[in-house]
Amino acid sequence: MKISVADVEHAASLARLELTSEEKELFAGQIGAILDYVEKLKELDTEGIVPTSHAVPMENAFREDIVQPSIGVARSLANAPEREGSFFAVPKVIE
Amino acid sequence: MNIFDMTIHALHAALKGKRVSSVEATTAMLERISSVEPQVGSFITVTPEQALAAAAAADQRIARGDCDLLTGIPLAIKDIFLTEGVRTTCGSRILDNFIPPYSATSWEMLRGCGAVLLGKLNQDEFAMGSSNESSAYGTTRNPWNTDYIPGGSSGGSAAAVAASEAVATLGTDTGGSIRQPASHCGCVGLKPTYGRVSRYGVIAYASSLDQVGPLTRDVADCATMLGAIAGHDHKDSTSVDTPVPDYSSSLTHGVKGLKIGLPKEYFISGLDADVQVAMDAAIETYRRLGAEFVDVSLPHTDYAVATYYLIATAEASSNLARYDGVRFGHRAEAEGLLEMYTKSRSEGFGVEVKRRIMLGTYALSSGYYDAYYVKAQKVRTLIMNDFTTAFADVDVMLTPVAPTAAFKIGEKVNDPLQMYLSDIFTIPVNLAGTCAMSLPAGFSAAGLPIGLQLIGKPFGEETILQAGYAFEQATEWHTRKATI
Structure with a gap:
């Protein structure tokens, strides 16, 4: 399947990735080759087959709603690249 | 015997008999790591201070007469497991400075037994790879021949066992990432049934496929490690609440009358000749031990x-x-x-x-x-149905782990599709969600290990461990050591 550089750019923007022009060319070729390979799934008639999203059959996993200790604000923020008080700081979102 | 070459069981006996302390064993492992790491590169982070402190605590525990099989045993785990206070990178630059605020349940369970953490093991970045070449922290090398890949993505976990840098390790397996490196490095590796082991605190790659499992020197150690980490965890809603059998006590049941399936799609003409020879010999060994073979088909392989x-x-x-x-x-x-x-x-x-x-x-x-x-x-449903149908007639299935022994570093790095195809015999097990184990079954002409895969029914870990143990007792492949 032919994947254009524009297709690659579209997927990259959805994935929040910025690719170099070399990476775009590389991925267009490689993803195209992989998609050619996965075309073989079309050989199979899957009409009426239920899709599997999870290998072990299970319903919702319920538990009692009991308050448990949590890791707390200080440890939650310990890896923050930038913080302000008890918040994660990010570049300005609203002008 | 060198301390660093010991199994869990041998070291446990020495610790319990006060012939060696955990501090001595841990020191021996740390010295071994320093001496072989320049050639192998199994670790991303080594934690000597914490390891020696944990070993000292284990020695106190042993002195009190509280000596679990894993108390004082120096282990290492893949850098995909969160470890409170110890840097966890998952092989990626994006987590280069990440110090987790809590630990993975599987590691917490081992720690609770008194196990000692030597450090965090190298892996493909975010577990995406079959060769450890995608790690941002350098490629781990195969201890049997350092020109070759150790397999991936748990390449450091397998290489560390093979190079005697840890008594046993933990890895994760999404498409073969425990079994394929175990096969390439000549150790035992088990991917449990999906839901058998908690994934809490394991950095996620593909959540419907990821599973935690041990890599060890022999099957008895594998049973011990699996028993220690298996079980329901309320922090992982996909972990399954089924009783955990005593895997160790049933190891010696033997294989007389065991029905072993040979899926014809796994014994294709493209199979490497050395791998075919190893499989034929393994089948012969099992026949001699009294197992029955049945031809089965997994048509959507x-x-x-x-x-x-x-x-x-x-x-x-x-x-x-x-x-x-x-x-x-x-x-x-x-x-x-x-x-x-x-x-x-x-x-x-x-x-x-x-x-x-x-x-x-x-x-x-x-x-x-x-x-x-x-x-x-x-199509995943069709693949799962293949396994259900085949397992109606057999107890386990026997296949190769990989179509070839380890390939050379750099050989497939520019051709992702060829790299992906090297996982053809391990991937179906993850899609079906069942369990499988790799164990040493021979060597290629180039002197590289070849693994045998035993696939079990869902939650059939006990049966594949028994079958693996019987094979190990009848062969000597697992006793060979890489000369590094």
């Missing part, structure tokens, strides 16, 4: 790799959206929020991770979702 690379990459593209530079990990300098996300991710991720995120994003994007992702989920 040929579609498994395509199915896997759509489902796994789709799940990965979603799971890896969390690396945005906001709460942890690498943050790039940027003017606005969108630019910060994009720059942080583009600078932090390596090329294989980007390739898989791109493929997954494409497969999930508008207009392709049904054609790729849903189609793959439907």
